[in-house]
Amino acid sequence: METTSTNSAEPFSPALDRQSLRPDCGNCFALCCTAFGFSRSADFALDKPAGSPCQNLAPDFSCTIHHSLGQRGFRGCTVFDCFGAGQNVSQGFFAGESWLENPGTKDEMFSAFKAARQLHEMLWYLAEAQNRAFDPDTSRRAVQLRNTVEQAVRGELPELLSLDIRDLHSQVRSTLMDVSAEVRASYFAAGDDHLDPALTPGADLMGSNLSSRQLCGADLRGAYLIAADLRGSDLSGVDLLGADLRDVRLERADLSKALYLTQPQLNAAKGNRATLLPSDLEMPPHWHNR
Ligand code: SF4
Numbered sequence: 001m002e003t004t005s006t007n008s009a010e011p012f013s014p015a016l017d018r019q020s021l022r023p024d025c026g027n028c029f030a031l032c033c034t035a036f037g038f039s040r041s042a043d044f045a046l047d048k049p050a051g052s053p054c055q056n057l058a059p060d061f062s063c064t065i066h067h068s069l070g071q072r073g074f075r076g077c078t079v080f081d082c083f084g085a086g087q088n089v090s091q092g093f094f095a096g097e098s099w100l101e102n103p104g105t106k107d108e109m110f111s112a113f114k115a116a117r118q119l120h121e122m123l124w125y126l127a128e129a130q131n132r133a134f135d136p137d138t139s140r141r142a143v144q145l146r147n148t149v150e151q152a153v154r155g156e157l158p159e160l161l162s163l164d165i166r167d168l169h170s171q172v173r174s175t176l177m178d179v180s181a182e183v184r185a186s187y188f189a190a191g192d193d194h195l196d197p198a199l200t201p202g203a204d205l206m207g208s209n210l211s212s213r214q215l216c217g218a219d220l221r222g223a224y225l226i227a228a229d230l231r232g233s234d235l236s237g238v239d240l241l242g243a244d245l246r247d248v249r250l251e252r253a254d255l256s257k258a259l260y261l262t263q264p265q266l267n268a269a270k271g272n273r274a275t276l277l278p279s280d281l282e283m284p285p286h287w288h289n290r
Pocket residue numbers: 032033054055056057058062063064065066074077
């Protein structure tokens with residue numbers, strides 16, 4: 001069992017809480033449909049170069065095939081999440097003036113979006129790291145990084161565009177891993193030999209039946225869990241940072257205390273109403289009738 005955190009970091013009231021790290025497409029100039037490029041694959045039905053609008057994009061920045069993305073071969077769009085970077089760049093950095101109204105801003109706007117998207121994702125993870133760290137020093141480190149990243153996404157455009165994101169990323173990664181180790185260790189009171197040696201970071205577990213395995217406290221960071229069977233599993237304290245959850249079966253699974261879970265991961269998975277989720281994530285619409 002995970003015990004109560006002894007987090008004693010200074011009070012922190014970030015302006016960007018986790019709810020503000022959710023996409024608000026109505027206030028975004030469809031930056032994900034323009035800034036990024038994609039190649040024809042199982043997830044995208046066409047090739048699109050970076051920096052050009054998708055052919056399915058309407059002039060009001062809505063998607064003309066929004067209700068049939070999966071059937072039309074654009075499943076990749078249903079699992080993308082900007083963590084709120086789209087509306088921040090559109091309304092914050094560019095004050096509500098779109099790249100259609102002012103095409104001269106296009107390149108900077110798309111570059112800003114690519115940078116901000118990475119930073120917003122860091123904020124998503126750091127909020128969890130801060131709250132779940134057991135060691136007050138680790139929690140404080142998460143707070144400091146959160147402040148640094150938040151200043152960047154609420155600051156000036158030139159600073160955002162010149163930021164050394166790689167360095168920041170490596171500091172964030174190290175903090176996330178430390179918190180993960182602390183949280184997972186709380187499941188090993190009887191020693192860690194109960195864990196299956198196959199449950200490792202980056203493991204290829206595609207199609208595996210894991211439903212009867214002891215998973216609590218496992219480090220499945222970056223693991224390939226595509227179409228694995230996790231029905232009824234307890235995933236408390238399981239590090240799922242960057243794990244590929246496409247088509248993974250999650251019916252009746254308990255993910256309420258899983259680590260580093262994101263909405264795009266859930267959107268790609270198959271669960272149902274009986275699947276338990278962390279309080280700040282939503283049940284994907286396609287789970288309702290399963
Ligand atoms: S298909 Fe729709 S959601 Fe996907 S990139 Fe094109 S316009 Fe955007």
